[in-house]
Amino acid sequence: METWVSELRNMVNTLERLREFIRVSPEEEAAISTLKTKWGTTPYFASLMDPDDPNCPIRRQVIPSLKEKENRYGIPNYLVWKENRATEEVRPDCIARQYHDRIAFTVTDTCANYCRHCFRKELVVDRDLQLRFDWEEGLEWIREHEEIRDVLVTGGDPFILPDERIGYIITRLREIPHIEMIRFGTRTPVVLPDRITEGLKNVLKGYHRIPLWVNTQFNHPKEITEKSARAVYELLTCGVNVGNQAVLLKGINDDVETFRKLHQKLLSIRVRPYYVFYCEPAPGIDHFRTPVEKGAELIRDGIRGFTTGLAQPMYVIATNIGKIPLMPDYYIMEKNETEYTLRNYEGRYTKIPNIPE
Ligand code: SF4
Numbered sequence: 001m002e003t004w005v006s007e008l009r010n011m012v013n014t015l016e017r018l019r020e021f022i023r024v025s026p027e028e029e030a031a032i033s034t035l036k037t038k039w040g041t042t043p044y045f046a047s048l049m050d051p052d053d054p055n056c057p058i059r060r061q062v063i064p065s066l067k068e069k070e071n072r073y074g075i076p077n078y079l080v081w082k083e084n085r086a087t088e089e090v091r092p093d094c095i096a097r098q099y100h101d102r103i104a105f106t107v108t109d110t111c112a113n114y115c116r117h118c119f120r121k122e123l124v125v126d127r128d129l130q131l132r133f134d135w136e137e138g139l140e141w142i143r144e145h146e147e148i149r150d151v152l153v154t155g156g157d158p159f160i161l162p163d164e165r166i167g168y169i170i171t172r173l174r175e176i177p178h179i180e181m182i183r184f185g186t187r188t189p190v191v192l193p194d195r196i197t198e199g200l201k202n203v204l205k206g207y208h209r210i211p212l213w214v215n216t217q218f219n220h221p222k223e224i225t226e227k228s229a230r231a232v233y234e235l236l237t238c239g240v241n242v243g244n245q246a247v248l249l250k251g252i253n254d255d256v257e258t259f260r261k262l263h264q265k266l267l268s269i270r271v272r273p274y275y276v277f278y279c280e281p282a283p284g285i286d287h288f289r290t291p292v293e294k295g296a297e298l299i300r301d302g303i304r305g306f307t308t309g310l311a312q313p314m315y316v317i318a319t320n321i322g323k324i325p326l327m328p329d330y331y332i333m334e335k336n337e338t339e340y341t342l343r344n345y346e347g348r349y350t351k352i353p354n355i356p357e
Pocket of ligand 1: 110157
């Protein structure tokens with residue numbers, strides 16, 4: 001049996017199994033025993049947990065918390081709102097749309113790690129929302145909509161599917177004349193790096209007219225290991241571009257040092273930091289959310305001026321009307337008819353001419 005399959009068969013998803021890795025705190029035990037929620041991770045990801053620290057960033061992303069019962073700020077039926085599922089355009093369940101030319105194609109609700117902060121929690125973790133993953137219906141819809149250029153294959157985690165199923169999706173999408181790029185959203189390089197097998201590489205590799213992009217989700221420098229670095233490298237050898245979409249998580253990566261280290265380490269394993277997402281207002285994840293401005297401040301104080309521009313992600317809030325980018329608003333301090341006054345990351349000022357149109 002391939003290692004990744006055995007990792008999935010031996011998921012750490014009971015109190016007894018968890019105790020093989022860490023000293024479970026009374027709060028963690030209470031949450032696991034009382035919450036009706038899907039949770040679990042791979043033995044690999046569990047092995048990264050600090051056995052003695054309940055605030056370990058890996059533990060917090062994996063183990064349920066009683067705070068998930070609180071919901072002061074989360075939007076009810078979040079996914080229906082976020083993915084515009086109640087709009088006039090009738091689409092298959094597996095197609096989510098916010099833009100004219102690109103869609104998300106949801107192909108599974110299974111993951112290798114049930115992230116406690118997941119904005120798709122209602123679907124993937126809590127299972128309050130049931131969708132039909134009828135791929136043929138989705139592929140047909142994409143074929144009929146010639147304005148769609150770009151398909152994000154998502155889940156759950158689409159790389160949990162067998163190689164043949166992933167190959168089938170890619171082949172069918174590539175047959176559609178108006179598709180120009182295919183993207184996969186997967187956390188497997190982070191939580192199940194053994195998934196990047198020779199078999200999967202055979203499905204992904206080669207020069208193709210329609211390129212493949214993989215976006216993954218490293219949220220903390222601790223997640224960057226020899227194994228995850230190797231998984232990224234193997235993907236790159238297939239001609240697949242690899243980017244990161246971190247989620248800004250309170251108490252996990254919302255301090256300058258961790259945030260900077262995460263982005264510097266991503267480049268050291270050849271991953272391009274693409275987005276940092278504000279933690280979305282899905283129900284039951286209030287405890288992960290920071291003030292909105294936090295992400296822009298961290299880019300200003302942690303990254304800008306401290307590392308190459310290649311390590312600069314775009315900070316965005318994902319909403320029902322698309323992603324809203326947020327920049328720290330201090331760059332242009334003043335503008336008049338003749339010049340701009342600009343400020344840099346250190347608070348130093350400079351001037352450049354204002355050229356009339
Ligand atoms: S892997 Fe992705 S879809 Fe699955 S729980 Fe984590 S964030 Fe959600």
